[in-house]
Amino acid sequence: MSRRALVVACAAIYVFLMLPLLVVFPISLSSAPYMQFPPPGFSTQWYERYLDDPQWIDATVRSLYIGAATAVLALVLGVPLAFSLARGRYIGRTLLDRIALAPLVVPTIILSVGLYGLFAKLKLIGEWYGLVLAHTVLALPFVVLVIVAGLRDFDRALEQAAEGLGASRMSTLLRITLPLLRPSLVSAGLLAFISSFDELVVALFLAGPNMTLPKKMFDNILMEIDPTIAAVSVMQILLVSIVLVLIGRFGRGLSGSAR
């Protein structure tokens, strides 16, 4: 493909992806009480409605801490798993590798139905930590992928050097390996956070009366359609964008070289 054609294709894709934002953002600042584009006038009422409604704020705060807890748990489980997959030599390693990535392949709705049955027995429906457990399952593949990629590029001579200089395995891990892996850890944690913060399907099944932000938005659309949803969307997009910028700044992609 010629360079020019590539530029045109990329531009088209970019516009296609950005167009909804160009609609959502103006509508969130609309003065009209219903979805109308272009908006007839300017007002911040929908942002006020969001900020003044404890239900919206509750849902937002809940999504934030569920996301944070998911990120932490996914790292705690995913990092050792990634080390074992990247460096271990044992029977069943390939199988474990496939299983670790299975949540990416299995449709979320299937997973949700299964988890619903299980969590109902365990009385975890409606509990925020139940949702954290479920979101961790979904976030784990991201963590494993990012950390395994980071470990693949890791120069193990550095670990040998550390041990040769007198460092124990633990000191080597804490002083050399993990600090050098930090960009990958940051990316993995933030990706896990986003995957939970944006997640709807599992939340529909397991959240019960305790709304997460995506579930509250979904319910809201079912009940009434007013530009509040646009305002909330803009807030959510901004937050995720900030996280993505953080990944770009401090983190590391799946294939990009270490900064």
Added chain:
Amino acid sequence: MASRSADLEIEGLVKRFGEVVALDGVSLDIASGELLTILGPSGSGKTTLLKVVAGFETPDAGTVRVDGTDITLLPPARREIGMVFQNYALFPHLTVERNVAFPLEMRNVGRAEIERRVAEALGLVELQGYGKRLPRQLSGGQQQRVALARAIVFNPRLLLLDEPFGALDRKLRETMQLEVRRLQRRLGLTTIFITHDQEEALVLSDRIAVMNKGKIQQVASTTEIYERPANDFVADFVGESNIFHGTVTEVGSVTLESGRRLLIAHGAPVGTRVGVLMRPERFGQGVNSFNGEVKEAVYLGSSLKLRVACDDGVELIVRQPVRGPLPAAGSRVSVAIERESIHVF
């Protein structure tokens, strides 16, 4: 810096990687304070040998002893061996200072003491004032020095260098070679240096161990290795050489496979199969003369290198001092060599 240099005994090391035998019964003794170079082509097993000494590989058989103590199964962290890696292996997230301080921190040395010794080590490698920089802000040669400082700062019993100058340009490499030699002498540090560069080995070493295919071919002083190699491989690998094979037909005379007879100073009995080595720079006056045609003449500045196809079928590489114009290809020459200059093995 007080030295606690140790001697090293390596005995019967065997290491296999699947089908490949990386070390095939390697034994080697290194005296305290000695610098021994292990010279060999890539794949000869020299890096594996170093890894076994450092503790990164466990041998299938054999022992490594430092000052008489068996360390074969001791983890690397407890061996007190300083090592400089091929690509330096500096910790990229730590400053020069923190890199050099690392082995001391691991030994719970006090802060003031660490500061003093880091400064001393950086002084030894002439990097005062670079302490606050990160490794990537240094040139290759400077990174090399940091790696060296880090390897000696904790006063190791042994220093291992794994082709440390491979990535440096020629001039810098020569400077670093002399510097390592100076530092090693000054500290009296028992050192194993690994290289595939025979010139580097000749410059640096007290003794050279030539390795090939997992075996030590010869261990000897630098002059011994060059002048009196033990076999074809050593003769061929170290320096330029004219190697032929033949049979002793009477004492003091060898008949080469080409039929050519050479007078030698060696007293091998009649009928012995021998190899003969003639170093290119040893041609001049002598009882063995060769007439032939110049195939190629290369001007090397300090000398002239000729490839001569001799009338009796042998081809010789000859080095001569530059005298007059470059001989043209196809011109006739006569070269000669003294019987004492021919090494028989």
